[in-house]
Amino acid sequence: MSGARTSVRPAEGEAGKQTVTISFAGFNRAWAAWIGDRLERRGLRVVYQRWDSPAEIPLVDSLRDLTLAQGRILVLVSEWYFQLGPRTHEEWNRALREVVAPDPSRFAAVSVTTAPVPAATAVLAPADLTNVGPDEAERRLLDRLDLRADPLPDGRGDDRRGPRFPALMPEVWGGVPRRNTRFTGRERLLNDAYHKLQEAPPGAGVLTFHGMSGVGKTQLAAEYVYRFGSEYDVVWWVSAENRVRYRRLLAELAPRLGLSTGAEYGERLRAVRDSLRRGEPYARWLLVLDGADEPGQLWNMVPTGPGHVLITSRNPEWSEHNSMLLEVPVYDRDESVAFIRRRAPRLTEAEADQLAEALEDLPLLLDQTAGWLNDSDLSVQEYIQLLEGGIDQDVVKVSADFPLAFQTAWSILLNKLRETVPESVDLLRLCTFFAPGSVPVHLLRELPQEELPEQLAGLLNDPLLWNKAINQLRQYSVVRLESHETSLDESGSAGESVYLHRMVHQIVHKDMPDADRREFVDVVRRALAAADPRRPADPDFWPAYAEITPHLKHADVLRTTDANVQRLVLNCLRYMYVSGEFASGITLGRRALKAWKQLLGETHPRIWSLTHHYANLLRAVGDYAATETLDRATVEHLRQERGPQDLDHLRAASGLAADLRGLGRYAEALEVSHWILAAYDELFGDQDARTLQARNNVAVSLRLLGRYAEALEADRVTLEARRRLLRGRHHLTLYSELHYATDLRLLGRYTEAESIQTTNVREHRNVLGSDNPQTLLAEHNLAHCHYRMGDRDSARQLFTRVLERCERKLGETHPFSLQFATSMSCFAREHGDIDEARALSESVIARYETLLPEGHPYICGIHSDHALILSKVGERAQAHDLAERALRDMTAAVGERHPWTLGCAVNASALRNLTGDHESAADLSRDTATRAIEVLGRTHPLTLSARTAYADDLRALRDRQQAEKVEQETLTDLEETLGRQHVHTISARSRVRPYWDFEPQVI
Structure with a gap:
């Protein structure tokens, strides 16, 4: 439905049918769609007319224009209907008495609200549809229109799929922000978005709202969800500021769809995407990606299928990834005026216009300013003078996207917050040492009181003061509470997160005394360190690390000598390595190495641990020359300073052996690996975890040298020991089992290899998830086992799936991607498309x-x-x-x-x-x-x-x-x-x- 008067396409002979024109506010579109569907099923002709009441047209004239509509006029009574314009209740009372009262039979009404409405609405005699089920609501609707509630004629029954009853939520609903009851305007954008998505062919229903910060993209997407959500069976909202968070939140949809998966989010993610693609069990789904400003990180993770995807982003490059675009501009002036007058009723229309001009019609700024201005004695003229004069003449633009007035307006608002609840400013400043977007403030409240500075101890440990600060920030739209399932209620209890807009984040972070900056960043660092599960290799704790890692940069964790914070950095690097987040890990490792060398010195013990993790990540993406340089320098220094049996030296030497293997120098690698194994065996015995890892590395070198029988024996010993020490489902045990099955296959013992590898793949999927790099390796080996056993169909499917998933997760140049592409090329050469084989091989x-x-x-x-x-x-x-x-x-x-x-x-x-x-x-x-x-x-x-x-x-x-x-x-x-x-x-x-x-x- 658009803002213009439109009708459903009439059936043949429909001109003679009874006509009902439904007049509704855009906010209540879902009710209009449901009511229209109920009436059409009973043979009526329905015309939809979205009610608009421009401020420049007298309300009486607009209401008289409504009487020109066809048939009986059914008004959907809600506070929204009467606020458009906006109009006062007095204006409405006069207009209703003048236009409706003389001819009440032309009008009928149903009420879909419990909020106060103009008293003269009584002339419409609305039937109340609130707080009742769909059957009773339909009975009351028909009764109000003097229609008989007989059984539906044949062919118009419940087998026809229509809009959902608006009071009923979609069957699956999650993560959607609360509806903004002050939402104003944007009718054209909402209707354009609706029609673009509805008219898109299957698999192409992807639309991006893009525009500058503060323009209201998220609010627009939320209103779309509430306005059109009744047409979907699944509505799922995902914060998509980064790939890790997006993957985790999308994976949480799996149990809500009734999908049978393991607990690890990689496996759940694969199942969710497959379910949405097939449209089973739900074909009518809507997925919202909020804050997806990096399409390069996310585009290949956007589901396709019969449903729709709605994206909010500052980045118009989504158009290069098969998304339609709708630019979200600042408000039109009449929208700004209407919004301000609803947010600040004490302001006149002229004052609202002046304020909108001063604030450049930016919705976020209008919202925050009008909210507190309504509670202030300051006049609009005085406020505009403050803006023009500038509270801080030294303010510089934070970003080219931000209006200059924004900084000054924020200075005023912060002063207001300091005067009323000063602790809210402290909380806001603390939040800016997390990444913008979702801020896990519950981490702050979990810090021991004795570790908190006096300025913050009261805020973080007094629930009443905490709630007061949170509510103050919410009142002025500075933050919003997240309604994601992982957060709890609005009481400020542990577990909650708040959403902090990027613009607010940057301006508050900039405008902070140095003393507060030093104190607050230290608190956030310690909060992140305290949240460290200290088990980065355990998949059960990967969601915790996925929550922590986006905030490391903003907490400036690399510029402190706090041992707990530095251990957190090392653990996050380890997590990024074992979970396959290599690119993010390399970036963090490179920055950390530079910062720590300046902070700690070139030869500090922690530098060697950092170098180890950084080299692992570089090696994982195939940069063997760089890692050999790093590791060789470390080995030579530590051997000279500490001796050959120093543990840091042995660890670095193990990395060097891996570098040599990567460079194709297998004999050298085996020699290094042998003496490392001997050293660990002498120091700790043959059952120690480090000794077992060294034996594993010896087997890798033997395998690369073609000494498969020796590799098999070494892997057998390691596997049996790891099963005893770590149990069968530990990721290192599974890795040894994968190596053992690979050795069997390379020796031509295909039946044994396939049997072991089949079980190994199943356990990998359960423990690590389907997209973990180690799982991909296991599936790749199983594909080879199938191929060698003559099961070409199974081999083809696995080769194809593994390559696609690996390139999607790790990129086309990753060593695993090249390994898998080589296998796919060979298979295609013999049993597929020779052109595909050649293209893959040349690549x-x-x-x-x-x-x-x-x-x-x-x-x-x-x-x-x-x-x-x-x-x-x-x-x-x-x-x-x-x-x-x-x-x-x-x-x-x-x-x-x-x-x-x-x-x-x-x-x-x-x-x-x-x-x-x-x-x-x-x-x-x-x-x-x-x-x-x-x-x-x-x-x-x-x-x-x-x-x-x-x-x-x-x-x-x-x-x-x-x-x-x-x-x-x-x-x-x-x-x-x-x-x-x-x-x-x-x-x-x-x-x-x-x-x-x-x-x-x-x-």
Whole structure:
């Protein structure tokens, strides 16, 4: 419904039907929609007319214009109807007596409010629809219109889905702010938004309200929810200031949708997005992303499906991410005047106009100023003089977005707060040392009283004073209480959060005495440190860290020597690492390293812990050169200063070994890892957690060196010990189990590997969630197990899903994304789209060549994969050259006996055969098979591939007798090892030339 007079599309023959024109205030649109639907079901023709009463038109004239409407006029009586303009009750009483009283039969009315209305409304004889259910409300409506409440005619019953009864909430409702009962205007924007979303095709119903700070985007979105919410089954409001908070709050929708998931929010998030996409169990859903100013962080997390997404943002770049845009400007002047007069009834229309001009029609400023001005003896003229004179002539603009009057107006308001409840100013200043948006003030109240400065002890420990301060700030719209399920009631009890607008945050933070600044920031730092669960690797405590981390920057936690605060920083870095929030962690780690070196000195003990966490994060995204520089400097310094068995030295050396693995220097890494293991074993014994981690790292190096049987034994010992010490569902135990299953698969023990990995994936999802990087690794290994067992459909689904989720969470250049893309490319080459395979492969090559040093084994391996793709598309010469280059470079990188070199040789021999160089191909495949038998054993899958390739090359040389002998021996070993019906056996029996897929490993 728009502001213009509109009607529903009449059915054929409808012109003769009885017509009812519903006159309603925009605020009550949901009632109008429900009433109109009830009447249409009974065969009436309904015309909707949103009531507007411009101040410049006499009310009597507007009311007379209403009588020009068709049929009977049904007025929806509410305080909103009579406040538009705004109009006084006296004006309405006169107009109702003059226009309605002489012809009452033209009018009927229903009341949808319990608030006071003009006395002369009695002439409308409204039927009361409040505090009754839908059936009784419909009966009263029909009775007021003199319509019979007979059963509905066939075809007009409850099978037709219509608007929900407005007094009933949608079935799922959460996080929505309380309705602003002072909301004014914005009718065009609301109706434009409604029509844009309703007319959008399925999957494209995304709309962004964008505009500068303080313009009222959040209030507009909230009014949209209340005005149109009855048309949805699910309404869910999410604060989206940052990706971590958005993910957590959206995940909380899972149990409300009745989805069966684990407790971890990553798993819940996946289930929620899938449910919304499918529209099951609810297709009519509305999701609101409030304060989503960073589309680059959030766009790939916005659900699609049959429902609608409404975004509020200062950033118009949402248009680049498939969102429609509606710019929210400042108020029109008539809206400003109407709002001010409702907020400050003592002001005249002329005074409201002057005030609106002085405050540049900015809704936030109008709200805050008019609220206290109504309670003040100050005249509008005196206030405007204060604004023009400037209380603080030295004020500078906080932001290009902020009107200059805003700072001066805020100085006035702060003075008012100091005079009435000075503690409210202290609370407001405390809040500015948290991030703008949602402020977890409950953390402040959980501090021990003896740790609080005298100025704040009373505020934070006296519930009455706390409530008084909160209510004072709410009264003047400085903050609002959040109604999210994680907060409690309005009493100021522990657990609550308040919402602090970005503009308010910046101006209050700037306008603060230095003494208060030092004292208040210290309190907030200690509050954050006290909230530290001190268990960053435990997924049960990740929601607590997700609440804390957005506030670290604003609390300036890096500029204090408080040991508890510095421990909080280290724990947050660890949390960011294990939960996969690598980009945020790297930013924090880089800033912390710079600040702490200045604060503590280059060689302070805590610098080594910080360097360890920072290097872990850099290594996680593949920046191995940077981490090697960091770790090597640390190792050399600590070895010289403290000796080789110092714990910080051993930890740094362990990081250095990982860096060497990342750089492809596997033998060096193994040497370092061996002496670290020996040192820990000597210091703590073979069952200590540090010793077990060192043994795990030895196994990683062995696996990268192709020594799979040795890696399996090391992982077995570690896994059994971790099961005893940490239990089976600890994330480190699960990691060891993943490694063990990987070793089994690389050894060709596919059945065992698949059995263990299936269970391991299920436990990963339950404990860490589906989008955790470690879970993605587990699923990737399971995809390989399915593939090697011949279950291509399951493998395809897992390969695809894992790659999509990894790129979405970690980015396309993350080492895991490259690993998964390599596997997907190989699979697509054989069982999918060759063009997709080539595009993926070329992309991975480009990213590896940027990320890794020249001659790195991963570059060699992906070149070998790519050569097979080129041969598939007919580029045989290029394929042959690339395969030969890959073999030469891999041999130089890891030696001729490494399984990766043997695999490159299998592929190179195939390309030699394909290009007609049969003798050279046979020589290579014979040598490869011989070395493979020596290194891996005669029945390892790679050995069997090399033997099969050798038989093929012998046939090409027309040595059929020898070819037959080699082929039969190989088939016998295949059948005994993998079974007669295994895909590898069937391929060999069918004389399909084998190939080798390079698979990057974790480091």
